[in-house]
Amino acid sequence: MxxxxxxxxxxxxxxxxxxxxxxxxxxxxVYLVFPVGEIVLGVLTGxxxxxxxxxxxxxxxxxxxxxxxxxxxxxxxxxxxPLLVLTSVLGIVGALVFGGSWLSLPVYTVVLYGFxxxxxxxxxxxxxxxxxxxxxxxxxxSETEGLIVLVLQVVTLGILFxxxxxxxxxxxxxxxxxxxxxxxxxxxxRLRIARxxxxxxxxxxxxxxxxxxxxxxxxxxxxxxxxxxxxxxxVARKALLEVREAVTGYRxxxxxxxxxxxxxxxxxxxxxxxxxxxxxxxPSLLDGLFGWTxxxxxxxxxxxxxxxxxxxxxxxxGGTATLEIMDDxxxxxxxxxxxxxxxxxxxxxxxxxGTVTAGPEPGGGHLLRVLVPAGVCA
Numbered sequence: 001m002x003x004x005x006x007x008x009x010x011x012x013x014x015x016x017x018x019x020x021x022x023x024x025x026x027x028x029x030v031y032l033v034f035p036v037g038e039i040v041l042g043v044l045t046g047x048x049x050x051x052x053x054x055x056x057x058x059x060x061x062x063x064x065x066x067x068x069x070x071x072x073x074x075x076x077x078x079x080x081x082p083l084l085v086l087t088s089v090l091g092i093v094g095a096l097v098f099g100g101s102w103l104s105l106p107v108y109t110v111v112l113y114g115f116x117x118x119x120x121x122x123x124x125x126x127x128x129x130x131x132x133x134x135x136x137x138x139x140x141x142s143e144t145e146g147l148i149v150l151v152l153q154v155v156t157l158g159i160l161f162x163x164x165x166x167x168x169x170x171x172x173x174x175x176x177x178x179x180x181x182x183x184x185x186x187x188x189x190r191l192r193i194a195r196x197x198x199x200x201x202x203x204x205x206x207x208x209x210x211x212x213x214x215x216x217x218x219x220x221x222x223x224x225x226x227x228x229x230x231x232x233x234x235v236a237r238k239a240l241l242e243v244r245e246a247v248t249g250y251r252x253x254x255x256x257x258x259x260x261x262x263x264x265x266x267x268x269x270x271x272x273x274x275x276x277x278x279x280x281x282x283p284s285l286l287d288g289l290f291g292w293t294x295x296x297x298x299x300x301x302x303x304x305x306x307x308x309x310x311x312x313x314x315x316x317x318g319g320t321a322t323l324e325i326m327d328d329x330x331x332x333x334x335x336x337x338x339x340x341x342x343x344x345x346x347x348x349x350x351x352x353x354g355t356v357t358a359g360p361e362p363g364g365g366h367l368l369r370v371l372v373p374a375g376v377c378a
Contacts, residue, residue, distance in 0.1 A: 114161025
């Protein structure tokens, strides 16, 4: 990052921020009435008055241009630093040449340092201006009391506006951090919705496919066909309701409900279900998590396992909770690959501090095991 990119006056409000800066600085320029008074009232005459007027106009123009040069804290202007140097030179020259009320010009540039420069650079520039004010006061024979006041103004205003700039920079960074948090939250919510929709639709649509195939095989028996078609309609309506609930975040995965659904789906697919549940009742966190596990596991059994039997086994002793879904199928040909549903389930379980194991067993069939440690169960 170049030095010019590190200097800035405003916030990220663009034009409105520049207008606020201009208004605030314009109010402060009222103290230039004293140098103007020396020209108007004849304290300075002849060539000195002329050049004093030229220098004052140049100083005010350069000063305001420096203030307005950056568009925002993200867009530092390459003109800011040269204008700042020019303003400093004009202020020091005015103080050295004319003395008196012109000693206030370096005080204005100290305000610019506090806003425009990093703290270390601002302190260094403030020290240079402090020495210039002292030298100008000594050269022009200024009163000691007035010179002390100006020295105190240089120090106090410099430190004050360095603090103001640091506060504004921190506020700006905080807004950026808040925006990033909001963006990440929105991204996480989109991922949650996508994951829920996959789990919900994958399960329900698998059942619809099975029912449709069965209805085709029973085409010669109208009564059974009507029953299967009614089941298809019921499942489709339920899938639509679950999608709506998932989008609004109201859907709660119940293990008992999902086990009942699993029995229906497995029976429709010609797979004999076996359910074994032991131990104490599950906490709500685990009940929902294991509900999702049963839904995803049974969907995979129906889609890919080609099994005749599927066992769902859940144990919870108040410390460690374990859920296993085992089938005796041969599965699809080719190497085993974890699909998007299992990856989504792994994210859920990992977020709860648990682990997921999935894949073919040495003796045949497939196993999905979810284990959640005691710390999460408490």
